[in-house]
Amino acid sequence: MKISVVVPSFNEEGNIPEIVNQLTLRLAKYDSYEIIFVDDGSSDQSLTLLEKFHTSDRRVNYISLSRNFGHQNALKAGLDFASGDCIVSMDADLQHPPEMIDQLIEKWLQGYDIVYTKRMVDKKLSFFKRKSSSLFYKLINFLSDTKIEDGTADFRLVDKSVLSVFSNMKENDLFIRGLMKWVGFKQFCIEYYPNTRFSGTSKYSVAKMFKFALKGITSFSVKPLYLSTLLGSFISLLAFGYGIYALCIGLFTDRAVSGWSSVIISVLFIGGLQLMMMGIIGEYIGKLFMQAKGRPQYIIRKKSF
Ligand code: UDP
Ligand code: MG
Secondary structure, three states: OEEEEEEEEOOOOOOHHHHHHHHHHHHOOOOEEEEEEEEOOOOOOHHHHHHHHHHHOOOEEEEEEOOOOOHHHHHHHHHHHOOOOEEEEOOOOOOOOHHHHHHHHHHHHOOOOEEEEEEOOOOOOOHHHHHHHHHHHHHHHHHOOOOOOOOOOOOEEEEHHHHHHHHOOOOOOOOHHHHHHHOOOOEEEEEEOOOOOOOOOOOOOHHHHHHHHHHHHHHHOOHHHHHHHHHHHHHHHHHHHHHHHHHHHHHHOOOOOOOHHHHHHHHHHHHHHHHHHHHHHHHHHHHHHHHHHOOOOOOEEEEOO
């Protein structure tokens, strides 16, 4: 039985020695294991550190990407190269407690194919992160057919049979937590309280979080398009009603020139609405465009195996 642990990391030099230390300690009791760090185009000393760890312990491996491809693509790279019977993915900042690996493995041994985790609401996380995260899950669950529980991040164990399905997915805009729900299989959820970041600051800026949320929604649902149609029809209906009213005023009264404000309001309102809907449609066309180019999800510059 071989266990793989995949850790995407971006500028985490302060965390790498600690997570390597904790993981090797936890994994020592299993017959065979590998740790794969995916260096997502870090500009700090991460790669030098990883090379050093690899020379002293061949079970610590790394894949270094040619630039920053983002957390999801980095994770995909690691999963593509993992050769274990089960594969655990976790963050490099120790927010995902390494001691939980035992629990994940235990459930896997009981026959579950995917053992995922759910972050409990915790005061250690910033108010903004908690609120934005819960709003995001509410929105994605309203808009998408694939339901994703609040607080499920990329800290999970998957069986190699799940991974073989997953490796064949060539989706450009990866949203792995959604895909892992979508594939089905026998799943089990473990709840946990996250630790605070061991060192450094979050690598997810607000802009990155917004992009990630948009990606999640548009990758799993075309409901925004449907809602646009619905809203468009509703507004047209209102406009039709107002049209009849305006006609009546013009025909039966002498107040016809008044009403400039209502005209300008409706022009601006409908103009804004149309722009928004074009944006939504554009988002999907953009996805088609990127996918049609068929570029790889990541490019490897150097790897240890
Ligand atoms: N990460 C990455 N590429 C990126 C951004 C983040 O590989 O472009 C990694 C990061 O090093 C960490 C994990 O993804 O191991 C989660 O990121 P972070 O802890 O910064 O996010 P947060 O916990 O604040 O949501
Ligand atoms: Mg983190």
